[in-house]
Amino acid sequence: MRLIDGATAIGGDLPSSWTTTVEVPSGAGSSHDSGVDRLSSIERVRDRMRAALGTSTGPTITIGGDCGVELAAIEHANIRGDVAVVWLDAHPDLNTPASSPSGAFHGMVLRTLLGDGPPQLVPASPLLASRVVLAGTRALDDSESDFIDASGMELLGPNDITPEKLVDALLATDAASVYLHIDLDVLDSSEFTSVGYPEPFGLSLPQLLELIAAARRTLPLAGAGVTEFAPSSDSATSDELPVILRVIGALTKKL
Numbered sequence: 001m002r003l004i005d006g007a008t009a010i011g012g013d014l015p016s017s018w019t020t021t022v023e024v025p026s027g028a029g030s031s032h033d034s035g036v037d038r039l040s041s042i043e044r045v046r047d048r049m050r051a052a053l054g055t056s057t058g059p060t061i062t063i064g065g066d067c068g069v070e071l072a073a074i075e076h077a078n079i080r081g082d083v084a085v086v087w088l089d090a091h092p093d094l095n096t097p098a099s100s101p102s103g104a105f106h107g108m109v110l111r112t113l114l115g116d117g118p119p120q121l122v123p124a125s126p127l128l129a130s131r132v133v134l135a136g137t138r139a140l141d142d143s144e145s146d147f148i149d150a151s152g153m154e155l156l157g158p159n160d161i162t163p164e165k166l167v168d169a170l171l172a173t174d175a176a177s178v179y180l181h182i183d184l185d186v187l188d189s190s191e192f193t194s195v196g197y198p199e200p201f202g203l204s205l206p207q208l209l210e211l212i213a214a215a216r217r218t219l220p221l222a223g224a225g226v227t228e229f230a231p232s233s234d235s236a237t238s239d240e241l242p243v244i245l246r247v248i249g250a251l252t253k254k255l
Contacts, residue, residue: 006229035097064227084175089183099143163214177222
């Protein structure tokens with residue numbers, strides 16, 4: 001419910017002509033013995049997102065909800081197979097149904113986009129690990145760390161990342177465009193608290209805005225996602241919504 005409140009609050013502060021609302025199932029759905037909680041509902045959201053994105057003529061910003069909304073959004077952005085993804089997230093979301101400690105899909109999204117997830121959810125054209133940059137990521141399960149080491153995926157933690165390093169990493173992907181996934185828990189928990197799984201030692205808002213600008217100067221924007229706003233009260237919404245609007249502003253302003 002907090003995620004619903006968060007997405008609704010963001011949408012309420014955007015011009016109605018900019019927005020399309022994708023309805024999500026009210027029921028929990030079934031796992032179908034997949035190891036993924038609510039798999040059937042996740043499939044329905046993915047299908048409805050595909051339909052909504054099918055009418056888009058340019059880069060789209062997807063507002064969550066949790067990171068699961070990125071499944072269809074990144075699939076759509078990568079239709080030509082040449083997009084780089086900057087995963088600005090405290091967590092890499094690289095678990096599989098077998099390794100996940102919770103069964104929650106939001107911890108498996110990126111692994112599924114890479115082609116290693118529930119067969120019902122794997123995209124027809126998976127991402128390449130060489131075109132994914134983990135940025136600001138700092139809370140990893142052992143299985144996720146092992147996968148990153150084995151795949152050679154670029155990891156720029158909060159203490160290492162600079163706009164210059166991000167630009168170098170993007171250029172090394174040889175991609176034609178970039179998708180920016182922004183889970184708001186990439187921000188330090190002392191600066192932004194309205195997320196389900198806050199983590200200390202994250203990015204500051206100025207750092208995040210600089211990274212967005214650097215990525216957009218380097219490659220054309222294929223799309224973006226802003227996820228995991230989960231305010232606990234009306235006052236929390238009022239206090240932290242301006243941060244999100246600055247992030248959206250950085251994604252949409254003309255360069």
